[in-house]
Amino acid sequence: xxxxxxxxxxxxxxxxxxxxxxxxxxxxxxxxxxxxxxxxxxxxxxxxxxxxxxxxxxxxxxxxxxxxxxxxxxxxxxxxxxxxxxxxxxxxxxxxxxxxxxxxxxxxxxxxxxxxxxxxxxxxxxxxxxxxxxxxxxxxxxxx
Amino acid sequence: xxxxxxxxxxxxxxxxxxxxxxxxxxxxxxxxxxxxxxxxxxxxxxxxxxxxxxxxxxxxxxxxxxxxxxxxxxxxxxxxxxxxxxxxxxxxxxxxxxxxxxxxxxxxxxxxxxxxxxxxxxxxxxxxxxxxxxxxxxxxxxxxx
Numbered sequence: 001x002x003x004x005x006x007x008x009x010x011x012x013x014x015x016x017x018x019x020x021x022x023x024x025x026x027x028x029x030x031x032x033x034x035x036x037x038x039x040x041x042x043x044x045x046x047x048x049x050x051x052x053x054x055x056x057x058x059x060x061x062x063x064x065x066x067x068x069x070x071x072x073x074x075x076x077x078x079x080x081x082x083x084x085x086x087x088x089x090x091x092x093x094x095x096x097x098x099x100x101x102x103x104x105x106x107x108x109x110x111x112x113x114x115x116x117x118x119x120x121x122x123x124x125x126x127x128x129x130x131x132x133x134x135x136x137x138x139x140x141x142x143x144x
Numbered sequence: 145x146x147x148x149x150x151x152x153x154x155x156x157x158x159x160x161x162x163x164x165x166x167x168x169x170x171x172x173x174x175x176x177x178x179x180x181x182x183x184x185x186x187x188x189x190x191x192x193x194x195x196x197x198x199x200x201x202x203x204x205x206x207x208x209x210x211x212x213x214x215x216x217x218x219x220x221x222x223x224x225x226x227x228x229x230x231x232x233x234x235x236x237x238x239x240x241x242x243x244x245x246x247x248x249x250x251x252x253x254x255x256x257x258x259x260x261x262x263x264x265x266x267x268x269x270x271x272x273x274x275x276x277x278x279x280x281x282x283x284x285x286x287x288x289x
Contacts, residue, residue: 006186009179011170015190018169019197025162026198027205032154034219034226037162039256044280055155060259062159067263070167079173079261081268087250092272094247095254096279102240103230106254107162109241110195115202116210116227123233128245129181135249136181144185 026112029059038108040099102128150221163260169194172260174252181249247279 026037033055046056070076099105102124104113109128113121170176171194179188212218213225248254253261253272262269 004187006179006188009188011190012193015169015193016197018165018171019194020201021161021165021168022194023198023201025158025165026202028154028161029158030209030225031205032220033151034221034223036226036228037158043255043259047277055151058152059155059159062156063163063260064263066160066163067260070164071264076264077173079266080175081266083251083268085271088268088271089275091247091250091253092275093279094243096276097283098240098244098247099255100280100283101236102244103237105244107256111198111202115199115206120230120233120237124237124241127238127241128248131242131245132181132249133183135246136178137184139250140182140185
C-alpha cells in the first residue's frame with residue numbers, strides 16, 4: 001500500500017482542512033438559503049438569469065471576491081497548465097454537456113448528494129469517478 | 145431583513161467559503177486531481193480526503209436539514225429547503241455522469257476549480273470555462289428538440 005501511494009505528492013492536511021471548508025460552504029448554503037451547492041447548476045443558472053442579480057450570480061461573485069482577495073493577500077498558488085488547446089476545448093465541452101445531462105458535478109452530487117444519501121448522486125459519483133479514472137489512466141498510459 | 149436579502153447574503157458567504165476551500169484543498173490544481181484519478185500511476189489520495197472531509201461535515205448538516213424539512217420547518221431565509229425530489233436512476237443521469245467523468249479525466253478540471261482558476265487569470269481555464277458554457281448550451285439545445 002505504501003509503495004503504491006505517492007507519498008511526496010499526498011497532502012493530507014490541506015486536503016482534509018480544505019475538504020472541511022468545502023463542506024462548510026455547502027452547509028451554509030443549505031441551512032441559510034435552502035439551496036444545494038451544485039456548481040454546474042449554479043453557474044448555468046447565473047448566466048441564464050442575467051442580468052438579474054440571482055442568488056446563483058451572487059454565489060459566483062462571492063467565489064470571485066474570495067479568489068481575488070486570496071490572490072492579493074497570499075498570492076494565488078502556482079498551477080501547472082500548458083495543455084494543448086484542443087484538449088482544453090474537448091474537456092470543457094464534455095464537462096459542460098455531461099454535468100447538465102447528469103444534473104450535477106463533484107459538488108452537487110459528490111458532496112451534497114452523497115451527504116443526503118441520494119441514490120442518484122451516489123450512482124452519479126461512482127460513474128463519473130469511474131470514467132474519470134479510466135480516462136486519466138488511458139491518457140497517462142498514452143503519455144508514457 | 146427580506147427573505148431575498150438573506151438568501152443573497154448566505155449565497156455570497158457560501159461562495160466565498162467554497163472558493164477558499166477549493167484553493168486550500170489544492171483542488172484548483174488539476175495535477176492534484178489527475179494524481180488521484182491516475183490510480184495506477186503514483187497515486188495521490190488527496191482528492192479522496194477532500195471529498196471525505198466535505199462529506200464528513202456536510203452529512204450531519206443535511207440530515208439535520210432533512211429532519212427539519214419533514215417537520216415543515218424552513219431555512220434561515222424563511223424559504224423552503226429546495227431538496228431535489230427525483231429518485232429514479234435515468235439514462236440521462238448515467239450517460240451524463242459518464243461523459244462528465246471523461247471530460248474531468250482529460251484535464252482534471254470540473255466546473256468550480258476551472259472557474260476559480262479562470263478568475264485568478266489562467267487563460268487555459270478561461271478557455272475551459274467558455275467551452276463548458278458551450279457544453280451547457282449544447283445540452284439545452286438538445287433537450288429542446
